[in-house]
Amino acid sequence: MKVLVPVKRVIDYNIKPRVKADGSGVETAGVKMSMNPFDEIAVEEAVRLKEKGVVSEIVAVSIGEPKAQDTLRTAMAMGADRSILVETDVVTEPLSVAKVLKALVEKEKPDLIILGKQAIDDDMNATGQMLAGLLGRPQATFASRVEVADGAVTVTREIDGGSQTVKLALPAIITADLRLNEPRYASLPNIMKARKKPMEKITPADLGVDMTPRLSVVSVAEPPERKAGIKLDSAAELVSRLRNEAKVI
Amino acid sequence: MTVLVYLDHEGGAIRQASRSAIAAASQLGDVDVLVTGPDAADAAKSAAAIPGVKKVLQVTDTTGSSELAEPVAALLADLASGYSHILAASSATAKNVLPRTAALLDVQPIPDIVAINDADTFVRPIYAGSALATVKSADAKKIITVRASSFDPVASEGGNAVIEDVALPAGPGGSTFVATELSKSERPELESARVVVSGGNGMLNEENFKLLEPLADRLGAAIGASRAAVDKGFVSNEYQVGQTGKIVAPELYIAMGISGQIQHLAGMKDSKVIVAVNKDPEAPIFQVADYGIVGDLFTILPQLEAELDKAG
Amino acid sequence: MSETPRETMEFDVVIVGGGPSGLAAAIRLRQVAPEASVCLIEKGSEIGAHILSGAVIEPRALAELLPHWREEGAPLNTPVTEEQMLYLTRNGSLEIPFLDRVMPHMNNHGNHIVSLGDFCRWLAGRAEELGVEIYPGFAGAEVLVDDSGRVTGVATGDMGIGRDGKPGDNYAPGMELRAKYTLFAEGCRGSLTKQVTAMYNLRKGVDPQTYGLGIKELWEIPREMHRPGLVQHSFGWPLDDRTYGGAWMYHFGDNLVSYGFVTGLDYPNTWLSPFDEMQRVKLHPAFRPYFEGGRRIAYGARALSEGGIQSIPRLTFPGGALIGDTAGFLNVPKIKGTHTAMKSGMLAAEALAEALAEALATDRVEPGSYTRRIRDSWLWTELRSVRNIRPAFARFGMKGGALYSGIDAMLLRGRAPWTLHTRHSDNEVLEPASISEKISYPKPDGKITFDRLSSVFLSNTNHEEDQPVHLKVRNMSLWKTVNWDVFRSPESRYCPAAVYEVADEGTDPHLQINAQNCVHCKTCDIKDPAQNIDWVTPEGAGGPNYPGGM
Missing domain, CATH: 3.40.50.620 (HUPs)
Known part of the structure; x- marks a missing residue:
């Protein structure tokens, strides 16, 4: 079976984002970019399914500026077989991305689409769910365990205070949570081999998708700094304040 | 509307x-x-x-x-x-x-x-x-x-x-609910806990670090640690809160013996209420704490437990 | 260690390090030998991630390498328009008059203030266009040598080795990058260069290398205080006469200021803290007004080679050569090394192209023409003319050195018939705590001055937690008897990243190594009094992630 794995290029998780002085956004010029960490987990899961013999082909997709091909190369170095870059300079948001993915799913007909649960830049946590909604296919978000058998996939999902198990008919959409797996390194030999794997380049227009964003950014600001509170003299006073003033216990 | x-x-x-x-x-x-x-x-x-x-x-x-x-x-x-x-x-x-x-x-x-x-x-x-x-x-x-x-x-x-x-529509089908399993662990997960009690360098050693457990029990809290505590082997890596550890934002974060280096603050500064206990009045943690007590945490810890018990 | 056999890839040339020298060498190679396969590895997570410099660069080598650099968008956007050399006293400053005559090497006409990281990112783009294969995130961890004693490439480090030294679940063995010729372009005090130097005794008959430690901050300052093109340097306060160093401040880009401080690592006082010197100079009236109302964006540190030509080792060995600052081509009085590093890389590339062409006929293993090309180039003439200045500071002190440098420039015009030598390595000149004068540094104010850890935070430094400590203390008991008992842990002061910390000082002092903070400056490898610390490459992609503008 075929798996589609969408991946996003974001500011590397080790970098502290810096708000631009003019408040128009977060500085990305000259900033180290990497594959969204949840997407790495998604790629890893697809590769593990392939190693188990469940999956025969993994197609990685990225939507964005030309540099996103670096992210696709990483996905292929991790084990994706080929990739598709949907090139656009328009700001992407989950709705437009889900529409592009829907068009690609209709073209590629994968049995499984595995996405990261959220991108660490806009923290939307929506694309997988929206793709499932647009396709009218079942979804399992925040997966911590995935098992494919007999034309269905059983997914353990992380929910508040525990976990939930659902069984989905294929084709289905899964979004990966942190504990699903620990992604492998893209090793140097595999990075070298990935240079030769095929990458198709298309545009949203080729797929007939209108990318116009629905959300516009009015401004971006640094969060207010926390201020020092008060010093107390006793444990008794602390407990009383936590109970009566802060109301957290 | x-x-x-x-x-x-x-x-x-x-x-x-x-x-x-x-x-x-x-x-x-x-x-x-x-x-x-x-x-x-x-x-x-x-x-x-x-x-x-x-x-x-x-x-x-x-x-x-x-x-x-x-x-x-x-x-x-x-x-x-x-x-x-x-x-x-x-x-x-x-x-x-x-x-x-x-x-x-x-x-x-x-x-x-x-x-x-x-x-x-x-x-x-x-x-x-x-x-x-x-x-x-x-x-x-x-x-x-x-x-x-x-x-x-x-x-x-x-x-x-x-x-x-109102009635639930049939939906597109294809999805079957199998089971829900609520976490049996007595301690909540660090990243989703409502209350986190964390220890740092001031806990001094692995034995003392365990002294945080009774307090955490009383508050239904997860236990966290600063990198200094992890590096010195008081607790394992998975407890680490901070830039390179887990990022938490509980309603109540209690920092015991944590000086509050920026790397630690990066992992907990979004907590709703921060409490710090430290013997150094200059410790940077006090710059972000809503409530601070300057003093010996080994004295304050049992007092805190007693007060919580008293209040029920 | 590896149970899985390592994969191997063959190239004509492998270059270790993606700084100005390595990238210039790669570009030149593909220009003069387009059929040669060239692979460049870089331990930083991307090109530029570990690049730290002032930087004012002289475009001479760039113009030779890529004559159309302006049209091709090289990020040299702020020409130097005004420059000052300040002699600082505690509260005052004196601007050195007639700078162009007293310190002609400081003439920055035609030079540009740049982010060297951004410049390297741009160079890497040109190199890739020419077909160089660039692999960031992979550290050269091991020199490969064949039975005949020829260097045959490098191996990248294993990934996924746990702190205990055992392979973890995500273990991925390193890879052997085999090459006809290997260029070491690791920057100052390269860790593989150190091995190669020992292997082939490359330092025989040359002066010991002497180093400086540059610690830098990038600031965004209020527009009304920003004077793009202004270059300032200082000497004097707060260093004593026996300690070489000074501050720089360059205004460039979009309200950006590069500020930093270089401390000569031949400083004798064990209580000296280069980090705290850097911090306190910001409070001096000559600099402070620029920082008021600004915000600090980034922080980092890197050692640099200051020995000049007297300290340059033999440059070639069977199978390869040293280029850039790992060989030591910095022009100290000019405070510039980018153009010389690039030039050395270009000359090495030309030598390799010749050797590759001849290889079939002569089986020549050592690219010997590199050394000749260096000696015949402007690079050598330039470095030769300034060779006595830095040693004069070491010999005559700061004031005497400044005087000598004026005489050398104005009267001798760099043609003195004598050569001053560096006599000791930096680790040998540290004086015991008992005779060193304690220094009291001001407490950080959190607005203009900061502590080490909040600084390291701004270097975006990260290392995978679960890996062996990459700062190898050879003998821990030596640390106690030498570093602690005699020098009171100088590493806890010279390390700009708070890697070294003394635990249980009062009872049972021992060394705590916070390897995760390491910004790869290499100072510990240089200054440790007993040469008891080896800096080795951690897992690839670890270390700082200096942002654009740095």
């Missing part, structure tokens, strides 16, 4: 976070709410008592379908025609369902808002809270999740709303 709020409840009791979502919704218009699940009837009664709620829609379902995103998203999409905004507290459930609803309505959702500027304009954290973006939606309907800690919850008693039954 009327706003629909999808509520989370536990055994019929409305979660506090959902009452925060109602508080946010009240800024936008009249509020109707939706409750689902096997004990939706109890939840509906609780919801009807919340001041400001006009109408409660209830879906009683014992099949497990209300646990699934597909039918619930379809239901919300069906109900959407009567509402300008659909809101929910940012919970795993809401994050599962609402984006799907948004897709069905051709709307870009607005997750995790922390402030409402007007009916179209909202403030939400991006980059894990490193920045706050003010965004304006061009969609006719807004699908929103609300960061509960940013809105004071409305009261749970005092209202008297009408209750109506």
